Amino acid sequence: MYIIAIILFAIIVAVIIMSRNRSKTNNNSVEIEKKGKNNNPPNVTSKAGIPEPVLNSTLAQHLKQSTDDITLSEHKAPIYNASPEPKTSPFETLTASELVEKFGLYDPKLDLPDYKYPPIDLLDTDLNSSPVNAGDLDNNKQRIVALLNTHRIKIDAIKATVGPTVSIYEITPATGVRIQQIKNLETDIALTLSSVGTKVIGHIPGTNNIGIEVPHSTPQLVSIQSVLGSHTFVDASMQLPICLGKTMDNKVFVKDLATLPHLLIAGTTGQGKSVALTSIITSLLYKKHPAELKFVMIDLNGIELTPYSSIGNHFLAKTSSAKKAIVTSLDAAESSLSSLCIEMDRRYSLFQDAQTRTIVDYNKKFVNRTLDPSSGNRYLSYIVILIDEFADLQTTTNKSIEQLVIRLAQRGRSVGIHLIISTQRPSVKIITGVIKSNIASRLALKVITAIDSNTILDTSGAEHLNGNGEALFSDGINITHIQGGFVSSAEIEAVNSFINHQHSYATPMLLPEYIDSFAPKPFDSDDRDPMFEDAARLVVLHQQGSPSLIQRKLKLGYNRAGRIVDQLEAAGIVGPFEGSKAREVLYPDEYSLERYLEGLN
Numbered sequence: 001m002y003i004i005a006i007i008l009f010a011i012i013v014a015v016i017i018m019s020r021n022r023s024k025t026n027n028n029s030v031e032i033e034k035k036g037k038n039n040n041p042p043n044v045t046s047k048a049g050i051p052e053p054v055l056n057s058t059l060a061q062h063l064k065q066s067t068d069d070i071t072l073s074e075h076k077a078p079i080y081n082a083s084p085e086p087k088t089s090p091f092e093t094l095t096a097s098e099l100v101e102k103f104g105l106y107d108p109k110l111d112l113p114d115y116k117y118p119p120i121d122l123l124d125t126d127l128n129s130s131p132v133n134a135g136d137l138d139n140n141k142q143r144i145v146a147l148l149n150t151h152r153i154k155i156d157a158i159k160a161t162v163g164p165t166v167s168i169y170e171i172t173p174a175t176g177v178r179i180q181q182i183k184n185l186e187t188d189i190a191l192t193l194s195s196v197g198t199k200v201i202g203h204i205p206g207t208n209n210i211g212i213e214v215p216h217s218t219p220q221l222v223s224i225q226s227v228l229g230s231h232t233f234v235d236a237s238m239q240l241p242i243c244l245g246k247t248m249d250n251k252v253f254v255k256d257l258a259t260l261p262h263l264l265i266a267g268t269t270g271q272g273k274s275v276a277l278t279s280i281i282t283s284l285l286y287k288k289h290p291a292e293l294k295f296v297m298i299d300l301n302g303i304e305l306t307p308y309s310s311i312g313n314h315f316l317a318k319t320s321s322a323k324k325a326i327v328t329s330l331d332a333a334e335s336s337l338s339s340l341c342i343e344m345d346r347r348y349s350l351f352q353d354a355q356t357r358t359i360v361d362y363n364k365k366f367v368n369r370t371l372d373p374s375s376g377n378r379y380l381s382y383i384v385i386l387i388d389e390f391a392d393l394q395t396t397t398n399k400s401i402e403q404l405v406i407r408l409a410q411r412g413r414s415v416g417i418h419l420i421i422s423t424q425r426p427s428v429k430i431i432t433g434v435i436k437s438n439i440a441s442r443l444a445l446k447v448i449t450a451i452d453s454n455t456i457l458d459t460s461g462a463e464h465l466n467g468n469g470e471a472l473f474s475d476g477i478n479i480t481h482i483q484g485g486f487v488s489s490a491e492i493e494a495v496n497s498f499i500n501h502q503h504s505y506a507t508p509m510l511l512p513e514y515i516d517s518f519a520p521k522p523f524d525s526d527d528r529d530p531m532f533e534d535a536a537r538l539v540v541l542h543q544q545g546s547p548s549l550i551q552r553k554l555k556l557g558y559n560r561a562g563r564i565v566d567q568l569e570a571a572g573i574v575g576p577f578e579g580s581k582a583r584e585v586l587y588p589d590e591y592s593l594e595r596y597l598e599g600l601n
């Protein structure tokens with residue numbers, strides 16, 4: 001008895017030491033612990049031996065949320081307790097309201113409970129003085145009024161609004177004055193104000209006024225801090241708020257990517273596409289928790305999006321076979337997009353079973369614990385796919401990329417998958433008719449010709465922009481003239497570093513594995529899950545290739561079971577995903593399977 005007690009004590013001590021050592025492999029956690037910022041209990045090591053990011057501060061909280069399968073960011077695993085394994089799911093014995101009473105609402109943010117959103121003071125403050133002084137504004141007003149008087153055009157009032165790149169003079173015409181009378185004087189007004197580019201922009205919606213737009217000789221920079229710190233952005237109750245800059249009358253311009261629901265950014269090289277892309281990413285990083293949002297970044301040049309690899313474990317998603325979190329090759333781009341299509345189909349099949357139509361409704365049901373995680377249900381994060389330089393993917397030899405992009409654009413919205421595509425080649429070969437018809441929202445930066453502008457926006461105008469982030473945004477109906485927010489490399493670095501120094505998931509979110517049936521890839525046995533062979537025997541024995549079977553019989557989390565099924569598919573043991581049907585098992589009996597497994601080892 002005494003000896004058994006000593007052995008037991010030694011085992012417990014050894015387990016504690018091992019779990020502490022493993023936790024030190026996570027650089028982030030080591031650094032935070034060193035700084036003494038983290039009051040969490042010691043790291044918990046998952047069954048897979050990976051440092052556990054779910055560090056709920058109390059045992060009660062810990063019981064609410066699963067610690068079973070943490071290599072994926074999305075919780076599909078049981079949300080009651082991981083250890084000891086319950087024999088039956090509480091979802092089988094308790095109603096949703098009883099579950100909520102017992103465990104509370106499901107909170108995806110408890111994945112990383114101590115996660116802090118980046119503070120606004122990481123960004124540079126706006127030190128710009130106004131591009132026009134009050135004296136100049138008054139002079140211009142007097143000159144405009146004098147000119148109109150000479151032409152016997154009476155006005156009731158004139159006021160000026162200073163925007164980032166232009167000032168707008170709003171005139172209230174006297175009764176009987178026609179807009180065209182003022183429009184006819186456009187060149188004369190430009191001459192009077194000595195300002196090339198002055199435009200009479202016509203009736204200002206919602207007012208009785210006519211606008212005259214006068215460009216500043218030195219445009220004002222719109223700092224990202226001034227827009228992300230504004231009430232318009234801070235108070236925006238949107239699913240995916242993205243800040244695109246300021247309008248010409250100095251209003252912060254925020255859109256909800258979830259409703260756009262995709263965006264095309266195009267303009268000649270050096271006019272501000274990358275800055276626009278990074279200000280969109282920065283907007284989302286300021287508003288979203290890593291449990292709610294993942295980016296898939298495709299950047300074949302490996303330049304613009306590379307800095308974000310440092311926040312890969314927090315905010316990026318990738319296929320498990322991809323070595324890097326950011327996609328930099330054509331093949332990897334194709335398999336990532338294919339894999340996203342599989343994820344999209346899986347989400348649709350979850351929606352079908354849950355009888356929901358949108359990600360918001362589905363997640364609401366999940367949070368209310370009406371959906372059983374052991375049937376594959378999980379909290380769904382939004383996925384934003386960013387493609388920097390779409391022309392690199394639109395090669396003549398690879399038409400399938402365009403088809404994948406179109407599929408995602410057509411069906412992604414309801415399931416929370418959104419695309420942002422940027423290109424410096426606004427030609428009809430790159431921005432094809434079918435791409436345009438599926439991506440209604442477009443941001444045009446300066447282009448060279450009216451034809452290019454027409455290719456992007458279906459109208460001219462972008463050829464008159466001044467560069468440096470000045471843009472025209474079209475939501476498919478209205479066009480808004482804006483000045484994009486500027487974000488510097490140093491600011492990107494500061495935000496990424498702030499995020500990077502916090503606890504993260506163990507890996508980027510893993511997307512379902514895509515296997516190209518026409519070009520089978522060699523199956524890498526090093527990447528195989530330790531339970532791979534047991535799972536293979538199980539599916540062959542039951543002649544049923546479903547993750548829930550593996551999950552139940554081998555006591556694994558849903559994510560891990562899903563990955564094993566992907567590996568079984570890669571090894572040719574089960575067939576491809578077929579929506580709500582179970583996968584076909586390609587080995588008829590254990591004998592043939594054992595022979596195959598021997599060959600694999």
Ligand SMILES: Nc1ncnc2c1ncn2[C@@H]1O[C@H](COP(=O)(O)OP(=O)(O)OP(=O)(O)O)[C@@H](O)[C@H]1O
Pocket residue numbers: 221222267268269270271272273274275276424468469470483484485486487
């Ligand atoms: N919103 C902005 N406000 C002020 N200046 C800007 C803005 N956007 C871009 N610029 C200026 O334009 C330069 C080029 O911007 P950016 O790198 O985004 O261009 P690009 O269109 O992505 O170029 P490329 O096609 O070569 O990648 C920036 O370095 C900056 O000086």
